[in-house]
Amino acid sequence: TSSILISPSILSADFARLGEEVRAIDEAGCDWVHIDVMDGHFVPNITIGPMVVKALRPHTQKPFDVHLMISPVDLYLDAFAQAGADIITVHPEAGPHIHRTVQHIKSLGVKAGVVLNPGTPAKMLDYLIDDIDLILIMSVNPGFGGQSFIENQLRKIEACRKMIDKSGRDIRLQVDGGIDLVTAPKAIVAGADVLVAGTATFRGGPSAYADNIRKLRGG
Ligand code: DX5
Ligand code: ZN
Numbered sequence: 001t002s003s004i005l006i007s008p009s010i011l012s013a014d015f016a017r018l019g020e021e022v023r024a025i026d027e028a029g030c031d032w033v034h035i036d037v038m039d040g041h042f043v044p045n046i047t048i049g050p051m052v053v054k055a056l057r058p059h060t061q062k063p064f065d066v067h068l069m070i071s072p073v074d075l076y077l078d079a080f081a082q083a084g085a086d087i088i089t090v091h092p093e094a095g096p097h098i099h100r101t102v103q104h105i106k107s108l109g110v111k112a113g114v115v116l117n118p119g120t121p122a123k124m125l126d127y128l129i130d131d132i133d134l135i136l137i138m139s140v141n142p143g144f145g146g147q148s149f150i151e152n153q154l155r156k157i158e159a160c161r162k163m164i165d166k167s168g169r170d171i172r173l174q175v176d177g178g179i180d181l182v183t184a185p186k187a188i189v190a191g192a193d194v195l196v197a198g199t200a201t202f203r204g205g206p207s208a209y210a211d212n213i214r215k216l217r218g219g
Contacts, residue, residue, distance in 0.1 A: 004188060006213050007032035007065050007174070009198035011047065011145045018052070019059045025201065026060040028209035032087070033062055034176070034196045037080070039070035042094055043143035050079040057084035065196075067115065067176070069142050070094065074101055081108035089113035089136045089174075092124055102131050113174070117141065118150050122159040129167050135160050137192070140177030145198040149178030154190045161191025184216050 008030050013021035022033055035053060040046040053064065063086035070076060073094040080088055088105045092098040092114065105112040113134030116124060118141055125135060137157050140147035157175060164171045175187045176196035184195055201212050 003193075004217050005031035005172070005194040006201070006216050007034040007194055007196045008201035008209075008213070009034040009036055009145065009176070009196050011036045012198035012202040018056060021202075021206075022056050022059045024206045025209055025213070026062055028206075029213050030062060030201070032065040032194070033060060034065045034067060034198075035085075036198075037066060037068050037070055038143065042071040042073075042091070043069040045143045050076065050083040053080060053083035053085065063087060065089070065174075067136065067196075068094065072096075074104060077101070077104055077108060081105075081110045085110055087111040087113055087134060089115045089134060091115045091117065091142075092120065093117070099128060099131070102128060106131070113172075115142075115176075116156065116160075118153060122156050122163065125160070125163060129163055129169070129171070132171060134172040134174055134194070135164070136174040136176055136196075138177055139175055139179070139183070139187070142177075147178055149180075149183040154186055157187060157190035157192050164191075179216065181215055185218065188218065 008025045038045045038047040065087045066085040067089045071094040088110050095101050102112045111133035115136040117138050139149045139153040172194050173192050174194035175192040179195050179197040180200045
């Protein structure tokens with residue numbers, strides 16, 4: 001099995017010092033940087049847009065894992081690609097044609113991921129699995145950091161792990177929401193190989209980031 005990647009969600013960082021925070025998690029050993037984009041419409045919170053992604057780009061060379069919680073999403077794919085996204089993940093509910101949206105992302109030279117909300121079944125992926133680079137399982141309802149892990153999403157992680165292995169394709173299986181030292185091992189056992197963690201990465205301030213990331217990875 002492949003090694004576990006940690007993608008800290010900067011939603012839990014100090015927004016007044018975002019550049020420094022991104023450099024700090026880079027130096028602390030994160031693998032990717034998870035950027036939560038929210039529009040106050042698809043989800044009940046507002047965060048950041050392409051301008052901030054672009055402003056952060058010079059602060060690290062690690063992949064930008066951009067989780068779009070905006071609708072309609074298609075209008076903004078080009079802007080996030082140009083701002084420096086390496087991976088863009090989209091919710092099927094955020095536009096009329098998820099298959100077309102995936103092709104659009106790939107045409108920009110960016111890796112494409114599909115995100116399943118807690119109420120969205122794995123079956124949604126049956127005709128997308130041939131084209132995507134990543135599956136993101138939401139283990140909370142999107143919108144806020146610091147929520148509790150929804151245990152029955154472990155079954156969905158297991159189902160997606162089977163789908164990926166059966167496909168024989170190189171697809172990452174990511175989990176997002178309520179990941180901490182108790183839930184991370186459960187998600188890994190179920191088959192996840194990329195963990196998003198906001199609260200659990202940033203707690204304790206910059207001097208704790210390296211330890212927090214190492215422990216999440218299981219090391
Ligand atoms: C929720 C976001 C998550 C969130 C995770 O809508 O997609 O990335 O920041 O935060 P924690 O790790 O605190 O649950
Ligand atoms: Zn996220």
